[in-house]
Amino acid sequence: MNRTLYGNLIFELSKKGRKGYSLPQDYDRTHTTAELPEALRRKDAARLPECDELTVVRHYTNLSHNNFGVNDGFYPLGSCTMKYNPVINEEIAAMKAFAGLHPLQPAETCQGALEVYYNLQQSLAELAGLSEFTLNPCAGAHGELTGLMVIRAYHESLTPSPSPVGEGSDGSESPLSHGRGAGGEARSKVLIPDSAHGTNPASAAVCGLEVVEVKSLPDGTVDVDHLRQLLAEIGDQVAAMMMTNPNTLGIFEPRVLEITEMVHKAGGLMYYDGANLNALLGECRPGDMGFDVMHINLHKTFSTPHGGGGPGSGPVGVRKGLEKFLPTPRVKLVAPLSSPDGDTTPMFSIDWGKEAPSGAVGGASTSVGSFFGNFGVMLKAYAYILTLGHENVKMVGPLATLNANYIKERLRDDYLLPIIGLCKHEVVFDGLVDKSTGVTTMDVAKRLLDYGYHAPTIYFPLLFHESLMIEPTENESKETIDAFIDVMHKIAAEAKSDPELVKTAPHNTPIGRVDDVLAAKQPVTTFWRTLPSSSL
Amino acid sequence: MANFESGLYYSESHEYVRVEGEFGYIGISDYAQHALGNVVYVDMPEVDDEVTAGEEFGAVESVKAASDLIAPVSGTVVEVNEALEDEPELLNKDAFANWIIKVQLSDPAELDNLMDVEAYKAHCAE
Numbered sequence: 001m002n003r004t005l006y007g008n009l010i011f012e013l014s015k016k017g018r019k020g021y022s023l024p025q026d027y028d029r030t031h032t033t034a035e036l037p038e039a040l041r042r043k044d045a046a047r048l049p050e051c052d053e054l055t056v057v058r059h060y061t062n063l064s065h066n067n068f069g070v071n072d073g074f075y076p077l078g079s080c081t082m083k084y085n086p087v088i089n090e091e092i093a094a095m096k097a098f099a100g101l102h103p104l105q106p107a108e109t110c111q112g113a114l115e116v117y118y119n120l121q122q123s124l125a126e127l128a129g130l131s132e133f134t135l136n137p138c139a140g141a142h143g144e145l146t147g148l149m150v151i152r153a154y155h156e157s158l159t160p161s162p163s164p165v166g167e168g169s170d171g172s173e174s175p176l177s178h179g180r181g182a183g184g185e186a187r188s189k190v191l192i193p194d195s196a197h198g199t200n201p202a203s204a205a206v207c208g209l210e211v212v213e214v215k216s217l218p219d220g221t222v223d224v225d226h227l228r229q230l231l232a233e234i235g236d237q238v239a240a241m242m243m244t245n246p247n248t249l250g251i252f253e254p255r256v257l258e259i260t261e262m263v264h265k266a267g268g269l270m271y272y273d274g275a276n277l278n279a280l281l282g283e284c285r286p287g288d289m290g291f292d293v294m295h296i297n298l299h300k301t302f303s304t305p306h307g308g309g310g311p312g313s314g315p316v317g318v319r320k321g322l323e324k325f326l327p328t329p330r331v332k333l334v335a336p337l338s339s340p341d342g343d344t345t346p347m348f349s350i351d352w353g354k355e356a357p358s359g360a361v362g363g364a365s366t367s368v369g370s371f372f373g374n375f376g377v378m379l380k381a382y383a384y385i386l387t388l389g390h391e392n393v394k395m396v397g398p399l400a401t402l403n404a405n406y407i408k409e410r411l412r413d414d415y416l417l418p419i420i421g422l423c424k425h426e427v428v429f430d431g432l433v434d435k436s437t438g439v440t441t442m443d444v445a446k447r448l449l450d451y452g453y454h455a456p457t458i459y460f461p462l463l464f465h466e467s468l469m470i471e472p473t474e475n476e477s478k479e480t481i482d483a484f485i486d487v488m489h490k491i492a493a494e495a496k497s498d499p500e501l502v503k504t505a506p507h508n509t510p511i512g513r514v515d516d517v518l519a520a521k522q523p524v525t526t527f528w529r530t531l532p533s534s535s536l
Numbered sequence: 537m538a539n540f541e542s543g544l545y546y547s548e549s550h551e552y553v554r555v556e557g558e559f560g561y562i563g564i565s566d567y568a569q570h571a572l573g574n575v576v577y578v579d580m581p582e583v584d585d586e587v588t589a590g591e592e593f594g595a596v597e598s599v600k601a602a603s604d605l606i607a608p609v610s611g612t613v614v615e616v617n618e619a620l621e622d623e624p625e626l627l628n629k630d631a632f633a634n635w636i637i638k639v640q641l642s643d644p645a646e647l648d649n650l651m652d653v654e655a656y657k658a659h660c661a662e
Contacts (some may be wrong), residue, residue, distance in 0.1 A: 459600040465571050516599045517625070520576035 001127035003510065006062040012060060018055030068303075068454050074476060074484050078426045078457035078469025079197070079248070081278045086387065089303065089380035092256040098379055104370040107350045117331045117372060120382040121315065124296060127393070129287025130317040133296075134326045138238030138363065140275060143295025143314025144203035144242075146368045148190070150293055150318060150325040151240045151269050152207060153536035155186045157325075165187045177200050187239035191230060195220045195249070195461055197275060200242045209239060217418045220249035220463055222259055235266035244273040245280075245289065246424035248461040250471075252279075252402065260290025269293060276471065277301045279401060279425035292319040301396075302381035313377040327368040328353025399474035400425040403481060407470055410485045414492035418464055425473070431466025432492055438494035439502050441466040446513060447494070447505035451487045538567035541600045541632045542644070545647050547608040553650065554635065560609055561635035564596060567630040567660050572598035573615065574608035578620040579605075581635060583654065587639060589646050594636065609646045611639030613647075 051059070071513045074084040083460075093099070101110055121133035137143040190204040201211040207310070212230060215223040222243070222328050231238065241263045246252045255258065260270045272286040272294035278301045280286075286294050298304050298313040306312070318326060330351045353366040372378075385393065401424050408417065408427040415429035431441045445455035445468070457469040472481060495502050506511060545553040550568035554561040569575065570590040577597040587593040587607040594605040615638040620626060641647075651659060 459573075462601055517574040517576055520599060521624075524594075 001058070001062055001065065003062060006055075006058045007066075008059075009055070010051065010059055012423060013051050013055055014049035015140070016050060018050045018052055018348075020051065022128050026280055030210050048288065060134065065117060069476075072433070073452050073454065074472075074480055075454040076456045076470045076472050076484070077454060078250075078428070078471040080457065081274060081297070081425075081471060081473055082306065082454070083278075083300070083303045084475045085303050085305045085380065086384065088387065089383045091378040092383045093376045095117050099376070101375070106346060111348055112344045113375065114331045114350070115346065115381050116379060117375070118333060118348055120378050120385070121331070123382070123385050124282065124315055125317055127281065127285065128294060128296065128317050129190040129285030130291075130294065131320040132323045132326065133315045133317040134330060134368075135313065135315045136371075137281060137295065137314040137326055138234055138369055138373050139299075139312035139314055140273075140295060140297045140314045141199040142368070143204055143297075143316050144199055144271075144273065145206055146314075146327060147293045147295055147316045148203055148207040148240070149327075149368070150316065150322060151271065152186070152209065153325045154269065154322055158186070167484070187237050187238045190239055190271075191227070191241035191263070191268070193243065193247070195247055195430065195463060196242060196244060197248065198275060200244075200273060204242070212238075214241070216463075217350050218463075219251055220247045221251055221253050222247075222255070222256060224262075225253050227259060227262060231262055231266045235268075236265065238266055239266035240269045240271050240293075242271040242273060243291075244276050245286075246276050249419060249428050249463065250276070250279070250423040250426040250469075252424055253263055253418065256289050264290065276425065279397055281313075281396040281400075283397040287317075287319065292322065293317070294454070298377055298381040304380040311374040311377055311382065313374045315339075328366045329372060331372075396474050397425070400472070403472040403476060407472060407481060411488055414489055415468065416466075426469055426471035428461065429466075429468040429470070430464040431468060432495055434492075434496065437495045437499040439469045439499050441503045444468065444488075444491055444495070445504065447491045447502045448487065449506040450508045451490075453484060453487065538565070538570050539632070540566070540653050540657050542653040544632075544653065545608065545650035546653065546659075547606065548659060549606040551606060551608045552632070553608050554632075555641070555644075555645065555647065558615065558641055558644075559614065560611060560639050560641050562593075562608060562637050562639060563635040564605070564627060564631055565656070568603075568625050570647045572596060572603060573600045573623045574598055575627045578624045578636065580616045581613050583613050587611060587613060587637070589643075589649075591612060598622075605636065607639075607655055608650055609639070609641055610639045610643055613637050614640050 033314035037055075055270055070082050070084050098113060107114060107227045117135060121135055124133045125131060135147070188209050189212050190209045191212050192200045192204065193216050195216045204211050212234065214230060215226040217223050227241075241259070243253070243256075245256055257531065263270055269292040270290055271287075274286075274294050274296040277286075277296055281301055288457050293316065295314045295316045296302070296317065299306050299311075304313065316326070328351055330353070332349045332351050334347045334349050334409070388396070404423055404425050408423055411417075411429065414433055414434045416431055418428070418430045432439060439476045441458045445458045448455050456471075457467075459467055460469060461467055472484075491502060501507075506512060541552075545555065546565060550565045550571075552563055552565050554563075564572075572636070575596055575598045579595040579597070581587065581593050585593075587610060589607055589610045590605040591607055593607045596603050596605060617634060617636055617638075620634065620636065627636075
């Protein structure tokens, strides 16, 4: 393909008057705008690109060749769970009955869609060990913000004097049994481990809460002694603690039960960042570990595509007693209706939240976005859950963990393993063992591109200088993983025999080594560039 | 390998103070600039701002990460190194020559809480 030609912007390929369509001869151009008020009508032409169909196809095909996705090859991007999105997911999401829905259509005309929404939130609640979910948040960080708003609303709903919220329906004592902090002020501090994802403190700050850092131990797990000290000092102001488990290094928090109990005793809630849920899926549940509120990234754990930054979906689940603080709209199961032949058909309604409790998320308006969020993504996640079924879903976490540990053990001769022992779904190396060649993690990552792999996550987590974070997911076959391991060994050998080759990689990609300093300091953000007319 | 300059006071978070009379020049160590990689932006306070020991007074952004700058000592900012606004990479070229802020020390006793170069070397080797 002529990348120089078809790699131009579609606007640069444009030739005035060239088109790939023709309008009916009797088409009345004034017809479509006649009903619009004069002030809203466009005065000048829209400057749309004008190309023939074949040029358009070649242009976009060329662009697609510059991309790399899970369908192209192994994509071990740590902390991102780049799972395969099965084709059936797309087929179901594209069904006209779903894709053609209007968000304001009456509930009785979209019972099937409401049933999918309801069943998916039930499935997630079961997998998470929580009571109820909202599927409305549009991504992980949006879920974090929503979850923290739920927590804030809960604390604001408490009367200034401590009073129990009640017991769980199963008779167990609810952890939610503390009142407001000293001075009658609603609690406003959020404890966040210093190894947490950057979105955690960002979400807390956006929610108007104050971040307090909890130190971590050298293996990235929470320093429980420091937590105890913090709770002794400011426990009555703590609204919540946010945690990822397994943590950012892929290590399971061995003292999680102790941690959740300590925070509950101080009157705070526990927030679970579902970013690493894939490690645990089917094995154990955040609710059973003592977490009260969590989000799930459907685009990680439940196979829906990440896309170019979206669309994602970040459902938020809560423990019993917190449901009333979830945002609206919500899908409700009304009493199943009996049909004449005796069958019962479930019937769903939409709660638009007009009568939501005053303390609920967002105050008067309890919505966190437009309508129900990214419904197409929910369809894909629901299809994925049903495809796996009750038994197979239990294999996800264990297989993801097995794959990561296999890579860890086979690469630790060439790559420095800072934390010895079992990891969960991802493994972090601290660059090459042999640092004498000057080949860095960045160089290794760039060289992987030459061999047709997406790079792992690099320079995160920040606990090590040369972090190289590999997450294989459960999807990959042993052959794929073995081939990747061979290439990683080959790169380690190249770093010794021909370090310049690695330091100047990639050599086989459409674009070579990018000057990331210049890209950060002098980013070129203009869309147009001037081309000599002869180049077209 | 990182250079270590003697005669300076170092903090655990890798800032240094060079004391000249009642003033302190605060910057990041050579070890810190190595760990950060290519620096692309330095966020600095303004003249007359107060900085407090142990608290953040700015940030350094590199291609790898953004890191808060923690004041090793308290004082009033009397000068900022404006050259870093256009050439943040000066920190990579010579972190000790290119200090970030100059402060009038409000409590010179705070210097006792900082490390000398030998203690700092040991801290980095940990």
